[in-house]
Amino acid sequence: MKTQKIAALLRLNAIEMSHNAKAAHLASSLSCIDILTVLYEKILKINPKRPNEQHRDRFILSKGHAATSLYAILAYRGFFKKNYLKTYGKKGSLLEEHPTPKLNGVEAATGSLGHGLSVGCGIALSAKISSKKFKTVVLMGDGECNEGAVWEAALFASSKKLNNLYAIVDFNNWQGIGRTKDILQLHPFKKKWESFGWKVIEINGHDHKKIEKVFKNKKTNKPILIIAKTIKGRGVSFMEDDNNWHYRVPSKSDLIKAKRELGIK
Amino acid sequence: MRNAFAKAITNLAQKNKKIVLLSGDIGNKLFINYRKLQPKRFFNCGIAEASMTGVASGLAASGFQPVTYTITPFNTVRCLEQIRLDICYPNLPVIIVGTGAGLSYANLGATHHSMEDIAVLRTLPNMNIVCPSDPVEVELALKEALRIKKPTYIRLGKKGEPILNKNNSKFKIGKGIFLKRGKDIALISVGNVLPVVLEAEKIFSEKKISTSVINLHTVKPIDEHLLKKIFIEYKKIIVVEEHGLAGGVGSAILEWGNKNKLNLQKLICLGAPDKFLTSCGNQNEARHSIGLTAKEIFNKFKKH
Incomplete structure (x- = not known):
């Protein structure tokens, strides 16, 4: 199946999970589903049957509130049964509103923002010490870059020359209750990361070919930061770039409309 | 250390x-x-x-x-x-x-x-x-x-602490150690304050009060077995820590003792008061200012 079609299916999964569990953060998930789809389909060397295999590539969803996007792709890749998605947000389920490391395929407990990059640094460092070839990919939000811990980790990664570490910022221009630019100014974002010693690449975060290509770039001795320009709520016209959907839960009719727009019968 | x-x-x-x-x-x-x-x-x-x-x-x-x-x-x-x-x-x-x-x-x-x-x-x-x-x-x-x-x-701690323990291969996380055995009073010491507690024991001894000294090096998990024994065997139990009284080891023992319905009247908790210490000098002087001295340990026992 083409990755675009997979991404549409995953979007529907996320919308259904949000609807069933009456859980927030749907737009944050829709914003990064293209990135996750390409990572898990084209980039990450992982084996769902051996989720703790020591040479596996690692992925950390540092913006843990987008958990439904991760659950959807993990289910699609067979880390657990697709039916299990129906338990999202319910008592007894490991599919919590923020990822728990008890779930196969989850590399770190995220949800409190700004933790993932340091943990990713530690994993990437472990690969350097033990001469392993795997790569570590950390996905953050632009709002998440308000956290000071992100910048501590940014200094660490470049100082220790962690060129096996990729950080992606899902730059959708929104955070909890406003535009990122109006709350804590991140601009000039690219220059900030460059000045912190990272190689920075900007892409359209919904362009699957571009996302795939980034990981096939020439060698560098720097950690790599990918600024993925995205649209929050991407894929459903009435959710796109409308920050109400950071917290809003889709109704039954929203779900039907979204399904139609995504072209899924 | x-x-x-x-x-x-x-x-x-x-x-x-x-x-x-x-x-x-x-x-x-x-x-x-x-x-x-x-x-x-x-x-x-x-x-x-x-x-x-x-x-x-x-x-x-x-x-x-x-x-x-x-x-x-x-x-x-x-x-x-x-x-x-x-x-x-x-x-x-x-x-x-x-x-x-x-x-x-x-x-x-x-x-x-x-x-x-x-x-x-x-x-x-x-x-x-x-x-x-x-x-x-x-x-x-x-x-x-x-x-x-x-x-x-x-x-x-920092550096230059005196050596007080033998190289005891039986050291286990979660298991306190009896450094001296007495009958009436149990002095429980936590961590770096042990030299002070050993000095206090000398005062108890001079006053002919039979005292045990327990080195409770592990705070979590707390040594329940040891504490149960102590609460049965001793008339008074004094826990000394170079840490705030709020939430410290004394507090942990109180929580544990309450859960186990033990006689908590026996317990004397000694540590630091609920305030920031300023202009308190060196470690020794600071200990004096909050009563973490051998003499004060004995005085607090007498007043209890």
Whole structure:
């Protein structure tokens, strides 16, 4: 199946999970589903049957509130049964509103923002010490870059020359209750990361070919930061770039409309 | 204790290739030997404790046994959430070593006092807390922490502490040690305050009060077996810690005793009051200012 079609299916999964569990953060998930789809389909060397295999590539969803996007792709890749998605947000389920490391395929407990990059640094460092070839990919939000811990980790990664570490910022221009630019100014974002010693690449975060290509770039001795320009709520016209959907839960009719727009019968 | 730690980790890292030492930009000369022998397993993480703790989590998740090292308050409360979520929640084998227990760095001011670390860290599930009482126990604690492979906080003093313990191979995390056996009073000492408690015991002894001294090096998990025995056998139990009374070891024993319906009237908790200590001089002077002296321990017992 083409990755675009997979991404549409995953979007529907996320919308259904949000609807069933009456859980927030749907737009944050829709914003990064293209990135996750390409990572898990084209980039990450992982084996769902051996989720703790020591040479596996690692992925950390540092913006843990987008958990439904991760659950959807993990289910699609067979880390657990697709039916299990129906338990999202319910008592007894490991599919919590923020990822728990008890779930196969989850590399770190995220949800409190700004933790993932340091943990990713530690994993990437472990690969350097033990001469392993795997790569570590950390996905953050632009709002998440308000956290000071992100910048501590940014200094660490470049100082220790962690060129096996990729950080992606899902730059959708929104955070909890406003535009990122109006709350804590991140601009000039690219220059900030460059000045912190990272190689920075900007892409359209919904362009699957571009996302795939980034990981096939020439060698560098720097950690790599990918600024993925995205649209929050991407894929459903009435959710796109409308920050109400950071917290809003889709109704039954929203779900039907979204399904139609995504072209899924 | 600092030097004992440096020596112990240097020796242990020779055999245990999983050890990675992370420093928060302290220990310049301390780790010269370690760095010489293990250049690939030492990282100065800079003055960035949150990041250092996250890095330790990633290393531990990948099969290593990282040890983070910096001044106590910075390695505990400064990076508390990283300890909580990156280490304790996934239950990873990270060893957090803080130097500067209690009032070790009294004259550096309240910024460098560590009177809340035990209280805060013992609320975290999966955490183990060990407070060595002398340089000998530092090595034993480190060995044990590496053996149990669980989140463990080791609370060191500074340097130059007297040697009070034998190299006891029976040292176990979670098991207190009787240093002296008496009949009437139990003096429980936690960590670096042991020299004061041993001195207090001499006063009790002079006054013909038969006193036991217990070295309770582990705060979490608390030694329930030992405490149960003590509450049955002794008339009074005095717990001494160089830490705030709020949430400290005395407080932990009160919680535990309440749950087990024990006679808590027997217990005297001695530690620091609920205030920041300023202009308190060196460690010895600071101890005097809050009554953590042999004489005061005895006086408080008399008044109880």
